[in-house]
Amino acid sequence: MPTTTYSVPNISCGHCVHTIQSELIELEGVKDVRASVETKMVVVTFEPPADESKIKALLAEINYPAE
Numbered sequence: 001m002p003t004t005t006y007s008v009p010n011i012s013c014g015h016c017v018h019t020i021q022s023e024l025i026e027l028e029g030v031k032d033v034r035a036s037v038e039t040k041m042v043v044v045t046f047e048p049p050a051d052e053s054k055i056k057a058l059l060a061e062i063n064y065p066a067e
């Protein structure tokens with residue numbers, strides 16, 4: 001199953017981590033989401049119908065755009 005790491009500079013606190021994880025896990029096909037304040041990275045494990053463009057679009061939509 002693909003795992004992709006995204007750099008998300010807007011992550012600034014635990015609330016950001018919670019928002020990102022709870023929103024992304026709702027995307028159909030997303031199996032696991034790990035966001036980190038320390039690294040400002042989001043690691044997403046997914047299968048179809050989720051794909052990289054849908055994940056990036058959702059991150060942008062919730063104001064945590066990936067670089």
Ligand SMILES: [Cu+2]
Nearest residue numbers: 012013015016
């Ligand atoms: Cu925050």
